[in-house]
Amino acid sequence: MIPHYDAIIVGGRCAGAATAMLLARGGMRVLVLEAARPGTDTLSTHALMRGGVLQLHRWDLLDAVVSAGTPAILSTEFAYGDEIETVDIRPGGGVSALRAPRRTVLDALLLDAARAAGAEVRVPARVTRVLSERDRVCGIEGTDRGAGTFFHATAPLIIGADGRNSTVANTVGAPFRQRGQSSSAVVYGYFPGRPRDRYHWAYRPGVAAGVVPTGDGLACVWASTSSARFADRRSSSLDATYLWLLAEAAPELARSIGAAAPVGPLRAFPGRPGWIRASAGPGWALVGDAGYFKDPITAHGITDALRDAELLARAVLGAPRGDRALRDAVGDYERTRDRLSRPLFDITEQIADYSWDLAELRGLLRELSEAMRPEVATLRAFDQTTAA
Numbered sequence: 001m002i003p004h005y006d007a008i009i010v011g012g013r014c015a016g017a018a019t020a021m022l023l024a025r026g027g028m029r030v031l032v033l034e035a036a037r038p039g040t041d042t043l044s045t046h047a048l049m050r051g052g053v054l055q056l057h058r059w060d061l062l063d064a065v066v067s068a069g070t071p072a073i074l075s076t077e078f079a080y081g082d083e084i085e086t087v088d089i090r091p092g093g094g095v096s097a098l099r100a101p102r103r104t105v106l107d108a109l110l111l112d113a114a115r116a117a118g119a120e121v122r123v124p125a126r127v128t129r130v131l132s133e134r135d136r137v138c139g140i141e142g143t144d145r146g147a148g149t150f151f152h153a154t155a156p157l158i159i160g161a162d163g164r165n166s167t168v169a170n171t172v173g174a175p176f177r178q179r180g181q182s183s184s185a186v187v188y189g190y191f192p193g194r195p196r197d198r199y200h201w202a203y204r205p206g207v208a209a210g211v212v213p214t215g216d217g218l219a220c221v222w223a224s225t226s227s228a229r230f231a232d233r234r235s236s237s238l239d240a241t242y243l244w245l246l247a248e249a250a251p252e253l254a255r256s257i258g259a260a261a262p263v264g265p266l267r268a269f270p271g272r273p274g275w276i277r278a279s280a281g282p283g284w285a286l287v288g289d290a291g292y293f294k295d296p297i298t299a300h301g302i303t304d305a306l307r308d309a310e311l312l313a314r315a316v317l318g319a320p321r322g323d324r325a326l327r328d329a330v331g332d333y334e335r336t337r338d339r340l341s342r343p344l345f346d347i348t349e350q351i352a353d354y355s356w357d358l359a360e361l362r363g364l365l366r367e368l369s370e371a372m373r374p375e376v377a378t379l380r381a382f383d384q385t386t387a388a
């Protein structure tokens with residue numbers, strides 16, 4: 001017999017695992033399929049903003065992040081050229097510090113929480129086909145690489161949480177509502193011996209760099225420029241490209257790292273312009289990068305994924321029975337996501353364009369900080385409605 005679920009989620013990292021956990025906590029029968037092996041890393045730095053930390057706190061997962069050795073970030077240093085401005089993290093809503101867990105920690109924790117809530121988790125398992133019946137998505141097919149078997153399952157809702165190259169989004173032909181023009185390239189590596197209690201973001205015309213303290217006594221040190229300039233100047237050695245970028249963006253930081261070798265390999269992302277895609281349709285929804293991706297320069301994708309997991313789960317759990325009601329509910333999710341995301345998307349576009357001078361950039365970062373307020377307010381309001 002073909003197994004049937006209330007929801008099938010394709011992709012089990014921050015967006016998919018969080019959505020699965022919330023739907024399963026709400027009593028739904030959920031299947032999650034993730035192609036990567038458990039506990040593996042992915043191409044991403046991992047600074048969380050307030051909304052992301054708030055979600056982990058609200059979901060009772062923050063203590064586990066802390067126990068994994070993820071340090072407390074108490075302030076953010078902005079270096080505009082040689083001028084440094086420090087902004088302290090204001091305690092509030094259960095968040096006294098920011099955190100930047102490695103994806104090996106965060107994604108595994110969320111997937112464990114989904115499993116603990118009753119979701120069935122298959123990993124590594126790749127979905128190869130999304131099935132439809134009478135213009136409605138109704139199931140998936142794929143291979144369970146762990147068990148070496150082919151599988152087939154059905155559900156009234158298939159959720160694509162399968163990242164930037166989403167099979168679900170591409171199969172349903174989710175239209176692009178907005179497409180970005182700018183993109184930045186990022187190179188990063190891990191180093192010991194950096195300060196543990198602050199994010200450090202450094203900017204000079206055309207370049208940026210940052211330090212993100214994380215577990216195992218390490219910090220992620222990244223450097224970035226526009227994709228076009230990166231493609232132009234990239235040499236055959238990634239080490240040399242990294243040192244060039246770091247020295248331009250943050251000469252002090254480059255000097256203090258000197259000839260130290262990173263722990264593990266350097267990783268590079270050449271960049272890709274962002275998008276907002278339609279994320280709700282008959283029998284399907286998209287969450288995380290599958291539906292909404294923006295340039296990593298504003299370090300907000302994970303925070304957004306955790307926010308949108310809850311927006312989607314609440315909409316689905318609150319929907320009356322029936323296909324029509326479910327479709328309306330995921331439509332509401334998409335509208336709320338778009339309302340909260342568009343300002344962040346537009347500001348990110350301007351920052352990733354790298355055509356600013358330092359005064360303009362300072363203004364854009366202030367706007368970015370303002371644009372984060374409505375999402376934090378939305379997440380906090382959830383607790384008031386739940387309590388009521």
Ligand SMILES: Cc1cc2nc3c(=O)[nH]c(=O)nc-3n(C[C@H](O)[C@H](O)[C@H](O)COP(=O)(O)OP(=O)(O)OC[C@H]3O[C@@H](n4cnc5c(N)ncnc54)[C@H](O)[C@@H]3O)c2cc1C
Binds near residue numbers: 186
């Ligand atoms: C260089 C870089 C730096 C970044 N830095 C930050 C940062 O500092 N802070 C921040 O908040 N965000 C950052 N981001 C953004 C962040 O990485 C993404 O927004 C986030 O990973 C989105 O999560 P997701 O769960 O939607 O997708 P992903 O993390 O991409 O996960 C999707 C999962 O789906 C699985 N999958 C795909 N297809 C299938 C299939 N057919 N079957 C089964 N499984 C499938 C994949 O294996 C993958 O594990 C960065 C991104 C990049 C590229």
